[in-house]
Amino acid sequence: MEIPKLYVSSSPHLHDRPTTASIMWNVSIAxxxxxxxxxYAFGLRALxxxxxxxxxxxxxxxxxxxxxxxxxxxxxxxxLTGLLIGMNMxxxxxxxxxxxxxxxxxxxxKWVFGGLGANWxxxxxxxxxxxxxxxxxxxxxxxxxxxxxxxxxxxQATMLTAMKMQIGEPAVQQLGSSAILxxxxxxxxxxxxxxxxxxxxxxxxxTVDAFFGLIGGSLGEISAVLLIAGAIYLMVKKIITWHIPxxxxxxxxxxxxxxxxxxxxxxxxxxxxxxxxxxxxxxLGAFFMATDMVTSPTTKKGMVIFGVGIGFFTFLLRYFGSxxxxxxxAIIIMNIFVPTIExxxxxxxxxxxxxxxKSTKEANA
Amino acid sequence: xxxxxxxxKGGVHPDDKKSLSSPCAIERLPVPSELIVPLSxxxxxxxxxxxxxxxxxxxxxxxxxxxxxISADVHSPVxxxxxxxxxxxxxxxxxxxxxxxxxxAKQPVKVWExxxxxxxxxxxxxxxxxxxxxxxxxxxxFPTHVKLMVPKGKSVDALVVNGVECExxxxxxxxxxxxxxxxxxxxxMIVAQAVSPKRIIIGVENNKPDAIEVLRNAVSQKGYPIDxxxxxxxxxxxxxxxxxKATIGREIPSGKLPIDVGALVLNVGTSFAVYEAVALRKPxxxxxxxxxxEAIASPKNIRTYVGTKVVDLLAYCGNxxxxxxxxxxxxxxxxxxxxxxxxxxxxxxxxxxxxxxxKELDAPTTACISCGRCVAVCPMGLQPTKLYKLIExxxxxxxMKMNLMDCKECGCCAYTCPAHIPxxxxxxxxxxxxxx
Numbered sequence: 170m171e172i173p174k175l176y177v178s179s180s181p182h183l184h185d186r187p188t189t190a191s192i193m194w195n196v197s198i199a200x201x202x203x204x205x206x207x208x209y210a211f212g213l214r215a216l217x218x219x220x221x222x223x224x225x226x227x228x229x230x231x232x233x234x235x236x237x238x239x240x241x242x243x244x245x246x247x248x249l250t251g252l253l254i255g256m257n258m259x260x261x262x263x264x265x266x267x268x269x270x271x272x273x274x275x276x277x278x279k280w281v282f283g284g285l286g287a288n289w290x291x292x293x294x295x296x297x298x299x300x301x302x303x304x305x306x307x308x309x310x311x312x313x314x315x316x317x318x319x320x321x322x323x324x325q326a327t328m329l330t331a332m333k334m335q336i337g338e339p340a341v342q343q344l345g346s347s348a349i350l351x352x353x354x355x356x357x358x359x360x361x362x363x364x365x366x367x368x369x370x371x372x373x374x375x376t377v378d379a380f381f382g383l384i385g386g387s388l389g390e391i392s393a394v395l396l397i398a399g400a401i402y403l404m405v406k407k408i409i410t411w412h413i414p415x416x417x418x419x420x421x422x423x424x425x426x427x428x429x430x431x432x433x434x435x436x437x438x439x440x441x442x443x444x445x446x447x448x449x450x451x452x453l454g455a456f457f458m459a460t461d462m463v464t465s466p467t468t469k470k471g472m473v474i475f476g477v478g479i480g481f482f483t484f485l486l487r488y489f490g491s492x493x494x495x496x497x498x499a500i501i502i503m504n505i506f507v508p509t510i511e512x513x514x515x516x517x518x519x520x521x522x523x524x525x526x527k528s529t530k531e532a533n534a
Numbered sequence: 535x536x537x538x539x540x541x542x543k544g545g546v547h548p549d550d551k552k553s554l555s556s557p558c559a560i561e562r563l564p565v566p567s568e569l570i571v572p573l574s575x576x577x578x579x580x581x582x583x584x585x586x587x588x589x590x591x592x593x594x595x596x597x598x599x600x601x602x603x604i605s606a607d608v609h610s611p612v613x614x615x616x617x618x619x620x621x622x623x624x625x626x627x628x629x630x631x632x633x634x635x636x637x638x639a640k641q642p643v644k645v646w647e648x649x650x651x652x653x654x655x656x657x658x659x660x661x662x663x664x665x666x667x668x669x670x671x672x673x674x675x676f677p678t679h680v681k682l683m684v685p686k687g688k689s690v691d692a693l694v695v696n697g698v699e700c701e702x703x704x705x706x707x708x709x710x711x712x713x714x715x716x717x718x719x720x721x722x723m724i725v726a727q728a729v730s731p732k733r734i735i736i737g738v739e740n741n742k743p744d745a746i747e748v749l750r751n752a753v754s755q756k757g758y759p760i761d762x763x764x765x766x767x768x769x770x771x772x773x774x775x776x777x778x779k780a781t782i783g784r785e786i787p788s789g790k791l792p793i794d795v796g797a798l799v800l801n802v803g804t805s806f807a808v809y810e811a812v813a814l815r816k817p818x819x820x821x822x823x824x825x826x827x828e829a830i831a832s833p834k835n836i837r838t839y840v841g842t843k844v845v846d847l848l849a850y851c852g853n854x855x856x857x858x859x860x861x862x863x864x865x866x867x868x869x870x871x872x873x874x875x876x877x878x879x880x881x882x883x884x885x886x887x888x889x890x891x892x893k894e895l896d897a898p899t900t901a902c903i904s905c906g907r908c909v910a911v912c913p914m915g916l917q918p919t920k921l922y923k924l925i926e927x928x929x930x931x932x933x934m935k936m937n938l939m940d941c942k943e944c945g946c947c948a949y950t951c952p953a954h955i956p957x958x959x960x961x962x963x964x965x966x967x968x969x970x
Contacts, residue, residue, distance in 0.1 A: 181948050183945075287901070466906070520786055
């Protein structure tokens with residue numbers, strides 16, 4: 170019998186099969202429905218923004234790889250970063266903005282720190298925040314999707330910005346989020362109105378619009394339902410766990426419900442948080458930015474703390490801060506805490522409790 | 535639906551691949567013409583040789599004497615002539631002396647008759663077990679007589695018999711439970727006679743419903759005070775720490791032994807060996823080995839002599855297919871890859887696997903993306919990725935402080951790592967270098 174080449178390696182000799190690349194591509198797949206919805210809602214211009222973002226990210230990754238003699242574009246992480254950057258852009262943004270965001274994301278946020286796995290901040294988030302505060306005007310021009318409102322509402326504040334501008338004004342005292350929008354005659358879709366009517370107005374048309382993605386905003390963040398569907402896909406695939414998004418959204422909702430009403434003259438426990446939950450970057454942030462593996466804790470306990478922290482800071486920034494970008498900033502703030510969380514929040518070891526109780530017993534005896 | 539107990543923390547669910555060999559009844563390998571019987575088939579000091587080159591041997595004759603407290607005797611499985619005593623490398627990389635035995639073509643008929651054992655005291659049973667060279671057959675090969683000597687001031691509350699066999703592919707214990715049910719149970723009762731436990735539990739994963747049923751029937755028929763507990767399938771439940779957590783809910787403190795929580799864990803294969811040792815006075819000279827894997831033409835469970843060369847087993851199973859890529863002694867999660875088909879079977883060889891899918895598993899290692907999967911699956915609650923980074927930077931002492939020694943190399947972390955980082959390899963290296 171001819172002996173073929175034999176591998177001799179350390180155990181285990183089985184593997185669960187997924188690779189870093191398969192994880193990255195799966196996240197991209199999970200994002201695809203929401204991204205495509207953006208293209209459908211805002212037209213081909215949105216597709217152009219997506220393509221430019223992805224191509225520039227991958228190109229920058231490729232060039233940096235040339236310098237350091239690595240070939241990393243097949244791991245899918247640069248594609249994912251580009252996709253996320255594109256999804257975080259207003260559909261009508263000038264194309265140099267996503268290009269700059271991609272360059273910043275891949276170069277400064279990722280490669281300077283040592284490439285994939287070594288960055289402390291999600292590159293896409295860094296790119297988004299960088300261009301937002303550099304080109305705030307360009308990044309704040311949002312158009313409404315094609316199925317809402319009149320033709321002249323090409324440049325319109327998003328629901329969130331509209332609410333934020335009004336909040337604290339005497340005119341909107343005692344009003345909840347949806348009522349504020351109503352008071353300024355913010356456009357709602359026909360679909361939202363009819364659903365709201367058929368439910369006797371229990372759910373405001375704005376909430377319906379926000380949930381299904383009939384609102385203005387960054388091109389990939391508008392459809393809460395598709396983002397949630399993508400997140401469920403990732404959870405079923407066991408790529409993300411519930412800990413971070415649930416703790417984040419739960420903490421935010423709780424705080425917004427308890428204290429949210431205070432901002433416009435209402436009492437405790439009267440905050441109108443449902444619309445807040447589905448608007449802005451909340452869903453995209455909770456399910457796809459905060460859960461970035463590289464920049465979140467590895468332990469379950471750590472993930473809970475991380476999620477609660479993001480929820481807390483998002484609440485503060487959204488209700489009491491003067492700047493937009495509350496979700497992004499909250500995630501970045503908690504990213505800074507990750508090494509500390511990792512250092513002090515350790516998983517419970519097997520056989521640890523017994524040892525402690527035993528030794529304390531011995532010490533007491 | 536009934537809920538089956540299991541351990542809580544960590545664990546993985548690899549495809550068990552047991553159906554390859556689980557329907558195959560145990561067969562006996564024809565006596566090979568040559569055996570290589572190593573003197574170190576157990577944990578602890580190697581046995582010292584009692585025989586010289588050129589001497590003839592009888593079946594069951596003692597050829598190695600235990601050379602320390604944790605050590606075990608070695609016996610000749612056959613009648614034959616010692617051709618040579620030379621150094622061999624075992625599958626687990628242990629290098630030791632071994633007898634090369636030319637097996638007599640005509641073997642005398644040896645009948646091991648059952649002898650009464652009900653009158654034996656605990657000390658007598660332990661001394662017989664020691665004399666017959668019984669060691670744990672699950673893979674760790676801890677000398678059984680040492681395990682049965684309960685230290686002063688401690689007592690056995692629960693005797694837990696390990697019928698879990700959680701490693702994929704392996705079915706040797708499964709077949710033993712099915713085919714030698716009564717002998718396995720008698721072995722358990724003999725151990726119980728020696729250590730007088732308050733209760734006896736057999737833990738079997740519920741992917742072996744036939745074994746659970748057969749055991750339950752036998753237990754109720756004979757009226758043994760044994761509780762057969764089906765367990766939810768999860769790797770590494772066959773580890774004694776996880777098994778005790780699953781069956782009696784106790785956690786062995788870090789660095790301690792089962793007896794420290796009043797438990798004694800025994801493999802079903804070991805129980806069978808104890809039965810043969812005490813009831814038949816037959817030394818541990820043969821065992822059941824699963825020969826399986828995708829590259830094996832006809833997987834089998836084979837009862838064979840200790841010292842049988844792997845090449846003989848493979849030939850009996852129809853030689854591996856053209857392309858195969860890895861030979862493993864033991865299971866695929868913790869077993870050892872080896873390259874020499876002249877390597878002998880030892881008392882701890884539960885399986886010989888020949889796999890042909892290794893190249894595709896051999897994906898290149900990429901950067902750690904801190905996904906936390908290794909942390910989530912570690913049954914010991916360690917942080918493999920952190921430990922690996924410390925070891926990579928030669929900070930062995932810091933790794934020790936993070937309880938590197940708690941790692942038992944079960945392989946869950948490396949199994950699940952999407953970056954294909956050789957985590958277990960790192961742990962092994964760190965332990966070795968950190969101890970110095």
